[in-house]
Amino acid sequence: MTIIEPRKHGSAADGRVGGRLSRFEGELKITGNATYALEYPVENVAHAVLVQSTIAAGRVVSVDASKALAAPGVLLVLTPEDDLGLMTAADWFGNRPENQPFHPLPKVVRYNGESIVAVIAESREQAGEAAKLIRITYEEAPAVADMDDPKASEGKLLDAMTVEWGDAEKALAASPVRIEAEYRTPREYHVAMEPHGLTAGWDGEQLTVWEPSQWTHGMARNYAEWFGIPLDNVRIVSPFIGGGFGSKGVALPYGAVAVAAAKKLGRPVRLAVTRPQNFTSYGGRAATRQTISLGASKDGVLLAIVHRGASETSVYMDYPEQTGAATPILYKVENFSSQSRVVPVNAVTPGALRGPGKNPSAYGIESAIEELAYKLAMDPLELRLKNYADHDYQSGKPWSTRRLREALTEGAEAFGWARRSHEPRSMRDGKSLIGWGIGCGTFPVIRAPSSAMIRVLKNGRVEVVSGAIDMGQGTYTILAQTAAEALGVSIEQVDVVLGDSRLPGSAIAGGSMLAGSITGAVHKTANAAREEIIGLALNDPNSPFRDTGANTLVVSEGRISVASGDGPSMTLPELLSVLGRDELEVTRNTLPDDAQSASDRMNAWTSMGRVQGPTMGDTSMHSWCAHFVEVRVDEDFGTVRVSRMVSAFDCGRLYNPKMVESQWRGGIIMGIGQALLEEGLVDPRNARTINNNVGDYLVPTNSDIPDIQVISVGVPDYEASALGGKGVGEVGIVGVAPAIANAVFHATGKRVRDLPITLEKLM
Amino acid sequence: MPRTIHLTLDINGKAHPLDVEPRVTLLDALREHLDLTGTKKGCDQGQCGACTCHVDGERVLSCLTLAAQVEGRQVTTIEGIAGDDGTLHAVQKAFLEHDAFQCGYCTPGQIMSAVACIREGHAGSDAEIREYMSGNLCRCGAYNSIVAAVRDAATTIAAGQKAEAA
Numbered sequence: 001m002t003i004i005e006p007r008k009h010g011s012a013a014d015g016r017v018g019g020r021l022s023r024f025e026g027e028l029k030i031t032g033n034a035t036y037a038l039e040y041p042v043e044n045v046a047h048a049v050l051v052q053s054t055i056a057a058g059r060v061v062s063v064d065a066s067k068a069l070a071a072p073g074v075l076l077v078l079t080p081e082d083d084l085g086l087m088t089a090a091d092w093f094g095n096r097p098e099n100q101p102f103h104p105l106p107k108v109v110r111y112n113g114e115s116i117v118a119v120i121a122e123s124r125e126q127a128g129e130a131a132k133l134i135r136i137t138y139e140e141a142p143a144v145a146d147m148d149d150p151k152a153s154e155g156k157l158l159d160a161m162t163v164e165w166g167d168a169e170k171a172l173a174a175s176p177v178r179i180e181a182e183y184r185t186p187r188e189y190h191v192a193m194e195p196h197g198l199t200a201g202w203d204g205e206q207l208t209v210w211e212p213s214q215w216t217h218g219m220a221r222n223y224a225e226w227f228g229i230p231l232d233n234v235r236i237v238s239p240f241i242g243g244g245f246g247s248k249g250v251a252l253p254y255g256a257v258a259v260a261a262a263k264k265l266g267r268p269v270r271l272a273v274t275r276p277q278n279f280t281s282y283g284g285r286a287a288t289r290q291t292i293s294l295g296a297s298k299d300g301v302l303l304a305i306v307h308r309g310a311s312e313t314s315v316y317m318d319y320p321e322q323t324g325a326a327t328p329i330l331y332k333v334e335n336f337s338s339q340s341r342v343v344p345v346n347a348v349t350p351g352a353l354r355g356p357g358k359n360p361s362a363y364g365i366e367s368a369i370e371e372l373a374y375k376l377a378m379d380p381l382e383l384r385l386k387n388y389a390d391h392d393y394q395s396g397k398p399w400s401t402r403r404l405r406e407a408l409t410e411g412a413e414a415f416g417w418a419r420r421s422h423e424p425r426s427m428r429d430g431k432s433l434i435g436w437g438i439g440c441g442t443f444p445v446i447r448a449p450s451s452a453m454i455r456v457l458k459n460g461r462v463e464v465v466s467g468a469i470d471m472g473q474g475t476y477t478i479l480a481q482t483a484a485e486a487l488g489v490s491i492e493q494v495d496v497v498l499g500d501s502r503l504p505g506s507a508i509a510g511g512s513m514l515a516g517s518i519t520g521a522v523h524k525t526a527n528a529a530r531e532e533i534i535g536l537a538l539n540d541p542n543s544p545f546r547d548t549g550a551n552t553l554v555v556s557e558g559r560i561s562v563a564s565g566d567g568p569s570m571t572l573p574e575l576l577s578v579l580g581r582d583e584l585e586v587t588r589n590t591l592p593d594d595a596q597s598a599s600d601r602m603n604a605w606t607s608m609g610r611v612q613g614p615t616m617g618d619t620s621m622h623s624w625c626a627h628f629v630e631v632r633v634d635e636d637f638g639t640v641r642v643s644r645m646v647s648a649f650d651c652g653r654l655y656n657p658k659m660v661e662s663q664w665r666g667g668i669i670m671g672i673g674q675a676l677l678e679e680g681l682v683d684p685r686n687a688r689t690i691n692n693n694v695g696d697y698l699v700p701t702n703s704d705i706p707d708i709q710v711i712s713v714g715v716p717d718y719e720a721s722a723l724g725g726k727g728v729g730e731v732g733i734v735g736v737a738p739a740i741a742n743a744v745f746h747a748t749g750k751r752v753r754d755l756p757i758t759l760e761k762l763m
Numbered sequence: 764m765p766r767t768i769h770l771t772l773d774i775n776g777k778a779h780p781l782d783v784e785p786r787v788t789l790l791d792a793l794r795e796h797l798d799l800t801g802t803k804k805g806c807d808q809g810q811c812g813a814c815t816c817h818v819d820g821e822r823v824l825s826c827l828t829l830a831a832q833v834e835g836r837q838v839t840t841i842e843g844i845a846g847d848d849g850t851l852h853a854v855q856k857a858f859l860e861h862d863a864f865q866c867g868y869c870t871p872g873q874i875m876s877a878v879a880c881i882r883e884g885h886a887g888s889d890a891e892i893r894e895y896m897s898g899n900l901c902r903c904g905a906y907n908s909i910v911a912a913v914r915d916a917a918t919t920i921a922a923g924q925k926a927e928a929a
Contacts, residue, residue: 022859029867030855030874032801032841039800124795125786193805193813193868193902242803242868243902275806472865472903662862662905669904694900695810701897705906707889 015491051117056143056687067133073126089225094607104253113280155341166335171304175295187680189284194242201268213238215508216501221606222251239499241471246352279692286350314349322357366738392620403650411648415628424749435747439739443731444614445621448507450521451589468506474659486526488555505605512727520722638762653716653724667732675740775843792830801841812899815872841871857912865903886917
C-alpha cells in the first residue's frame, strides 16, 4: 500500500468535487518517488527473459537449452516441455472451462513473437545473454499473415453483433443520393511508456505480484485460478501504472511464467518484457475494414445506413473490434443494417485499445458522412445538425443527456467554422494547403459496482481506501475531492490508498467506467461515515453533543458542530478522543442489497458479471464529442501537420476539470497519431511485426502536436453516475482520425480511406 | 562468475561505489544496483527518452550509456534536482501546476530534458520548446502542458538569474 498525502493547492474550492485540484500524487511523480512495479526492492530477486517464436505457425519440435544452461549465472530454463501444472482461468465474465490445462509456453506456435522459452538468471544481463543461446527447432505450418493475405478468409459472421431496423437495403436502393466506400485501419498498439512486466514472490502458499494493473482484483483472480490457490492468497500491488490504455487489465502468459519460475526456484523473479516483445506479448487494436453505404434525400436527410465490417482476430480466439459500434447512434436514421466479421490470422489476439470499437467505427461513419456532404454540396456541419438523432434509434430509448448539438455548434463557434470555404483546395497559406474537418465521437456510459473504505483516525487524518487504480486518469485526486466534500473535511486531511487487491474491490479502470463507479462508492461510504460520526456524537454518553437536543449535527472543514452555531464544536480527532475511540472505519459498496453475499462480492470485484451497459436502464447514456481540425498539407511533399484543434465534449459533470482536460487532450493526441503515424507493419513472408519498437512504430512527439483547445458543454447526468459524470478517458480519441481525414480531403481534394494518412497517399 | 569491475560514480553529488559487470548500463546501474529508480526504462534502446539523465550537465540517454563510461563525471538524476531541503526545482513546480503528466512514467525524463532544454537556451518560443522536447515521448499526451510548464519554468528561472545578477 502506498499512502498518498495531499499537496498544497490554490483555493479551498479546489478540494471539492468539480475543483481544479492539482494531481494529488503529483509530487511523488515529479521527484521520482512514485514506485512502479519493477522498482520494488525485493531481496534475492532473479531475472527472467523471454524467448519468442520466429515462425508464425507450427510446432516446437525441440529446444536445445544446453548452452544457455551452461552460461554464467543461469538458474533455470523453462520450455514447452516443462509442465507448469497450470489450469486455464476464467474469462472476463467469470466463465471458466473445466479441467483445461494452461501452457503459457506452448508447444503449438500460433503467431510470430509468441513466448516459447524463458531463461532465468542471477542478473538481467546474464539472462538476456543466455536467451540468445537457446536453439528452437520448429516444424512450420502454413500461416495467414494478416487480413490481406490471399489465404485469409472473408471472416466469421458474428450474429450477435448484427444490428438491423427498418429495411436498409431497400431504402438505400430507393435513395436519390448514395455513397459507398471502404475504410481501413491498420494494427495499432498501446505503447504505454512503462513496458509490461512483473516481480513475483512466494511466501509459502502466499503469492505477491508487483505488476502494473488496471484491475487488481481481476488479475488476482487470474493468478489464483492458474495456480489453483485461494483468491485470498494472491496479492497484486499496483499503486502506480505507467500507462495502460487497455493493455493492463488482465494477467498475461508471461506473468504465469514468472510466477511459475519463482515457485520452482523458491525465490522472487522479475520479468521485464522488452519493448519489442511488448508488440506481441498482448494484442493491440485489430486491423479493420468496413464498407459503409449511405442513402439520402437530395436535401440531405439520411435515409439508410448499411455497414459491413471485419476485423482481424487470432486463430485461437474471436475478439471483435466493433467497427459497427458508433455507426447506429450518431445520426437519426430510419433504416439501418450492420454486420461484423472476424478474420482469423496468425497474430496475438487483439485487445482493447483506447475507444475500442467506437474508434474505428467513428472513422468509418464520420468519413462517410463528409463524403455524403460533398456529394450533396452541403456544409458538413449543416448535414450533421440536419440529421441530429433526437433519441437512440438503436434501442428506441431517449438519451439520458446528449449535448452533441452544443458540442457541434459551440465547437464550430470557437473554431471559426463559419469562415470556411467549402470547396477542396480553396484555402491556402503559401505552399501549404489548408483544410478544415469535423469528426464526432461517442463512448457509452458503462458502470460497475465498487466498494471503498473510509477511516477517520485519531491523528486527524482521513484515509480513503480502495483497490481501484490510478494510471494517470486522476483517481487519487477525484477520490480525495469526493471524500473531503461528502465527509466535510479539508482535503489537506485526506490520504488516498489505492492499487492493491487486498483493498476493497472496484470496477476495472477500463471502458471509462472507473471514475463514475468508484466516486459513487466513495461518496456513499463518506456519507455513511459522516452519518455514523453524527450518530455517535448525538448518542454516546460521553459526547458533549448528547445534551444539545439537536436532531442532527454538521461536519464541515473537519469540525463537528450544531447547525445553529450554538453549543459545542470540535474537530473529529477531539470527538474520537471524548468517545474513547482510536478510529472510525466504514466500508460500503454499491452492489444491490440482494447481492451482498461473499460470493456475490467476489464475482462483482473479479469479473465483468455485474457491469451495466448504456441502455440497461430507461435511457441511453453516452459521452459525446465533436472535433474541429485544421491541417496544413505541403503541396509539394504531401506532409500533413495538424496546426489547430478545437474539441467540444459532453461528458456530463467533470469531477476535476484539470484532470479531465489532460485526459481529453491525451485521447486526442493518440488520435492524431492514429490518423497520421501509427501502423503496425507485418512481413507477409513470416507474419512478423516488423516495426516492433518506438523508433519505427511512430507515436506523436511534442513537435507533432499543436495547442488543443478543449471545451466542456456537458451538464450533470445523474442517471449516468451518482455524481453526474460520464466517462472521459475513451471518448477523446473517438472521431479524431476522421476529423483529420476530412480536413486532409478539404485541403487536398484527396480522400484517404486507409489510415494512417502518410505522404505517399497524397502524392 | 563473470568479471565485475569496481566503479565509483558521482551521482547527485554523492559518491556511489559499485561492483558491476562491464556491460551494465548507467540506467540499470541506477535502477537495479543503486536503488535510484526515479530514472525510467521505457524502451532500453534510445528511442523514448524516459531514461534521460544529466552527465556533466548535459542530457544523455542512460540506457545507451555504460555505467563505466561515467566514472569521474557528474551524474544528475531526477532524485538530485530538488534543493537539499526538498524545495522543488522550478521545472518540477511548473510540471505540477500545469498538470504536465498523467501516468508519470515519462515524467522524470521529461523534467531532466526540460531542465537542460532551458539551460541550453532552447526555451525561447513554444515552437522551440516543442522541437527540443521531442526526444521525450509521452503516450498519455501531456505535450500541451509540458510546453506550458517549460515556458513557465524558463521565465521563472530567468527572473531568478536576473535578480541574482542585480
